[in-house]
Amino acid sequence: AQKITQTQPGMFVQEKEAVTLDCTYDTSDQSYGLFWYKQPSSGEMIFLIYQGSYDEQNATEGRYSLNFQKARKSANLVISASQLGDSAMYFCAMREGLTGGTSYGKLTFGQGTILTVHP
């Protein structure tokens, strides 16, 4: 079963507008972490934002915020005031087994969403 699902293969947004990228996850762990990474066409993987399963507040990092709905098992990324440089592939990822100590921590990625920002 897919652990991380990103249902939007591609998204388009006008410059300066906000966009939401969807991510749903599946886990039986009580303690886990959710991440968003940005991968430009140049290939590097850039960390954007992190949400722990026990965090009560939604994470925010500048123009990025994570809409975390635990009961629905969703962790959507919201990008406000889109910029042309935001055009990239965006991956949602999950880390399980945090309670297992430092021997755990591998990331499972979703299929990604290609975001295109139009001027």
Next chain:
Amino acid sequence: AAGVIQSPRHLIKEKRETATLKCYPIPRHDTVYWYQQGPGQDPQFLISFYEKMQSDKGSIPDRFSAQQFSDYHSELNMSSLELGDSALYFCASRGRPDQPQHFGDGTRLSIL
């Protein structure tokens, strides 16, 4: 701030050759992860190390091996290379367990 350093950035090999990819984690990060990202795919976990010991293993072929050295850098050794090994190989490092993994820029391996 220092980031994860991977070398080489690009590598071209022929079938049945060997390759060694290197990863230098962020200072004071004791955990290293290796991922493989095929064309148009999401990254897949290969193997990880914590304090120089293998901590977890994913879909890593038997032809591949890896280790973490006393200075915490890691190497991924790949032998009998196949066309299907062509991919972007990422190394990531992490400090505390609740901290995010930070990725290097990757090594793009092309098998001819």
